[in-house]
Amino acid sequence: MDKKIVQPISRPVQGACGVTGTWRSQRPILDTSLCNGCLICWLYCPEAAISREDRDIDFTYCKGCGICAVECGKKAIRMVKEEIK
Amino acid sequence: MKIKDLSTLEYITPGTGACAGCPSTIGLRIIGKALGENAIGFLTPSCAVASMGLTPQTCYTFPALNICFASAGASAGGAAMALDALYRKGKLQGEKPVVFNWVGDGGTYDIGFQGLSGSAERNDDYIHFCYNNEAYSNTGNQRSGATPQFALTTTSPTGKEIGQKNMPLLMLEHRPPYVATASLAYPMDLYRKVEKAKNITGFRYIEIHMPCCTSWRFPAADTIKMSKLAVRTGAWLLWEGEYGKLTLNGVTASLAEGRRKPAPLENYLKPQGRFSTMFKSPDKDKHLAFIEYNIHRELEFMAGRAKLLK
Numbered sequence: 001m002d003k004k005i006v007q008p009i010s011r012p013v014q015g016a017c018g019v020t021g022t023w024r025s026q027r028p029i030l031d032t033s034l035c036n037g038c039l040i041c042w043l044y045c046p047e048a049a050i051s052r053e054d055r056d057i058d059f060t061y062c063k064g065c066g067i068c069a070v071e072c073g074k075k076a077i078r079m080v081k082e083e084i085k
Numbered sequence: 086m087k088i089k090d091l092s093t094l095e096y097i098t099p100g101t102g103a104c105a106g107c108p109s110t111i112g113l114r115i116i117g118k119a120l121g122e123n124a125i126g127f128l129t130p131s132c133a134v135a136s137m138g139l140t141p142q143t144c145y146t147f148p149a150l151n152i153c154f155a156s157a158g159a160s161a162g163g164a165a166m167a168l169d170a171l172y173r174k175g176k177l178q179g180e181k182p183v184v185f186n187w188v189g190d191g192g193t194y195d196i197g198f199q200g201l202s203g204s205a206e207r208n209d210d211y212i213h214f215c216y217n218n219e220a221y222s223n224t225g226n227q228r229s230g231a232t233p234q235f236a237l238t239t240t241s242p243t244g245k246e247i248g249q250k251n252m253p254l255l256m257l258e259h260r261p262p263y264v265a266t267a268s269l270a271y272p273m274d275l276y277r278k279v280e281k282a283k284n285i286t287g288f289r290y291i292e293i294h295m296p297c298c299t300s301w302r303f304p305a306a307d308t309i310k311m312s313k314l315a316v317r318t319g320a321w322l323l324w325e326g327e328y329g330k331l332t333l334n335g336v337t338a339s340l341a342e343g344r345r346k347p348a349p350l351e352n353y354l355k356p357q358g359r360f361s362t363m364f365k366s367p368d369k370d371k372h373l374a375f376i377e378y379n380i381h382r383e384l385e386f387m388a389g390r391a392k393l394l395k
Contacts, residue, residue, distance in 0.1 A: 070307060
């Protein structure tokens with residue numbers, strides 16, 4: 001008989017609640033020429049979807065809340081309407 | 086300390102179940118950078134639990150245990166004692182992990198209060214984080230002990246009749262080693278307070294103000310803007326205290342000393358849908374003046390409390 005004990009332990013994975021990028025109605029667009037790399041968008045992203053190195057936004061998980069666009073001191077991020085291709 | 090010097094450690098992975106613009110995940114990310122990898126978290130029922138994903142998947146990278154609503158104080162205190170026993174018996178070696186609670190205002194102000202009060206009095210060794218979004222948002226926005234006066238919730242449909250209680254001050258009067266309030270709008274102040282608390286042994290309490298776009302009814306993009314306005318109008322006070330000694334911090338200190346004029350209260354309350362009935366009522370000016378009076382009274386009271394013990 002298999003005596004392995006099964007415990008209800010969860011392991012961290014990306015997308016534990018699905019591909020949350022599909023929730024997005026607005027898409028943040030970064031203008032790299034205006035960005036001074038202050039990292040405020042990275043710190044304030046609720047989804048940890050903005051990369052620290054090059055501020056690249058992960059659109060698989062970005063929910064389009066727009067906090068990055070409001071908080072950016074250089075106005076380097078703007079929100080555009082998400083459209084179905 | 087600058088944002089650039091913060092650790093790359095993340096307490097959450099992308100793809101959480103939280104609403105767009107959720108302040109709880111922002112808060113978890115910032116405290117995670119301060120607490121580091123060697124930490125154990127306890128979560129009572131709240132949005133933080135509802136948004137973590139279904140077993141066997143989770144979006145949290147720290148060891149997290151889901152516990153029952155009223156037991157935040159008892160569970161974390163028990164875990165800290167169990168760890169102490171294991172170290173004493175030599176079954177565990179190395180640095181003792183930081184035990185922390187990540188609990189909403191319901192689990193702190195109302196349901197979890199007696200356990201927390203007992204735990205503070207026993208001086209159990211853990212950090213209690215209260216993320217205060219001023220309502221039971223997870224179950225559909227019911228009123229809590231932290232909901233401000235005149236705010237709409239499903240259980241106060243004409244606006245709450247009485248104001249919130251001053252929970253951080255109640256915790257300070259237990260005289261634990263460290264009590265602090267923080268705001269997401271001042272992340273480095275929050276980081277400093279968490280890092281300071283991490284290096285203290287005993288009961289530590291940090292309350293973080295979290296404007297919740299879903300229950301307060303404002304656009305998700307304005308989460309941090311609302312945090313900032315709450316501090317600048319004086320509706321949320323930043324302070325820290327050790328063994329009953331209290332110091333006002335940052336913007337709150339300059340407001341109390343009169344070096345800075347408070348921001349207009351209407352800028353903070355008007356965008357929030359939960360105050361819509363108050364703004365439509367014929368007594369609008371009377372209500373606004375009353376809120377302003379209460380904010381001023383609270384600020385003066387805390388400034389006076391800071392002067393009492395030096």
